Amino acid sequence: MTQAANTLNGVDRDALNGTLEAVQKDPQLAQVSFTLGSNWKGGCRQSAVTGATRQAGNTIDSRTARYAFESDEPAALLGSDTAASPAEYVLHALAGCYAVTFATHAASRGIELSSLRLDMEVDFDLQGFLGLDEDTRAGAQEIRVTVHAESPNTPREGLQELTDLVQRHSPIRDTLAHEVRVATNLA
Known part of the structure; x- marks a missing residue:
């Protein structure tokens, strides 16, 4: 490249x-x-x-x-x-943020990425959304991401360190993984 x-x-x-x-x-x-x-x-x-x-x-x-x-x-x-669907947009937002975070942090560390692909899944239990079970969360139950990254100048261990760093510094992952105040007001 x-x-x-x-x-x-x-x-x-x-x-x-x-x-x-x-x-x-x-x-x-x-x-x-x-x-x-x-x-x-x-x-x-x-x-x-x-x-x-x-x-x-x-x-x-x-x-x-x-x-x-x-x-x-x-x-x-x-x-x-x-x-x-909105759920697919959530995955897209996470994928986009991961791509930005991978590219930026790799560049700052001199890691050349020759390819980056993310396979993503999100699970919901509709009982929460439908109000059938008040103990079931309406939101996602789990998000799974499989990272396929290749680099001509960085071994697998270095790519694993980069993946760990991306998880710590991705703003969208942080938003999804931690409680965020959402203020909703009727105008």
């Missing part, structure tokens, strides 16, 4: 170091907020569009693009199967 002068795994290492230095000098820059607006489309369908991204309380003006999402449920789960 050919890389630009100081790019590794598609990560600009100079920009990464600049970000690390900037956050060390001004820790408020580490505070980032993402926004999204969602509209119900009937049944189990909804559409959403990304909104502003803020860093240290200020809107990041350079990010003007907006991205659309559609979700639905499979027919067997009362949907019309027109889009990915």
Whole structure:
């Protein structure tokens, strides 16, 4: 895999170091907020569009693009199967965050990734969602991730250390693995 002068795994290492230095000098820059607006489309369908991204309380003006999402449920789960399910988006969010965390932390350590594939599964017990068993959690029971990573310059032990590091530093994994306050208000 050919890389630009100081790019590794598609990560600009100079920009990464600049970000690390900037956050060390001004820790408020580490505070980032993402926004999204969602509209119900009937049944189990909804559409959403990304909104502003803020860093240290200020809107990041350079990010003007907006991205659309559609979700639905499979027919067997009362949907019309027109889009990915919210559970699949959870897996996608975790996969995306893992990819970012793998690429960034590998680049900062000089590890060249020649491939990275994630096989993911999430289990739910619908008794919680349906209100049939108040002792059954409505959320996921377990998420399993199998990492397939290869590197021309790092042995399996080094890739295992990187995988362990990714688990500790992935923001989405941390969000899923630990309780997060979710404030829901009727406007």
